[in-house]
Amino acid sequence: MKKIITTLLLAFILTSCSSGGPKSAAKNFTENMSKGKIEEAKKYATESTGKLLDFASSLGSLPIEPDFKFKFVKDSIVDNRAWVTFIDEKGKENDCELVKIDGEWLVHIESKK
Numbered sequence: 001m002k003k004i005i006t007t008l009l010l011a012f013i014l015t016s017c018s019s020g021g022p023k024s025a026a027k028n029f030t031e032n033m034s035k036g037k038i039e040e041a042k043k044y045a046t047e048s049t050g051k052l053l054d055f056a057s058s059l060g061s062l063p064i065e066p067d068f069k070f071k072f073v074k075d076s077i078v079d080n081r082a083w084v085t086f087i088d089e090k091g092k093e094n095d096c097e098l099v100k101i102d103g104e105w106l107v108h109i110e111s112k113k
Helices: 002-016 022-034 038-044 047-059
Strands: 071-078 081-087 093-101 104-107
Touching: 022 038, 022 071, 022 081, 022 093, 022 104, 038 047
Parallel strands: none
Antiparallel strands: 071 081, 081 093, 093 104
16 A cells, blocks of 8 residues: 555656646746746757757847746647747737657747748
């Protein structure tokens, strides 16, 4: 009986420490980005998105909005892809695309060529 309770408790702890879904990942990513915390934002992004952030950061082209607050509007999840809509500091709706990799939701930004 102790083993069952211990196993259930461990499973609960591990589940509660997970990313919390695409909304949580999008919120953490956008809030860190807006505050200029690139390394922290990269924790919620795919590897290719992290490389884009490094490149943009090296050019000094990432705007900083220290008072940014994530305002969730809606989300849509299809298999291992999700889209989270939020309102930016100017009141404009924006979409954030995420992909699920190894059980974690990560923001994925594709470079436009």
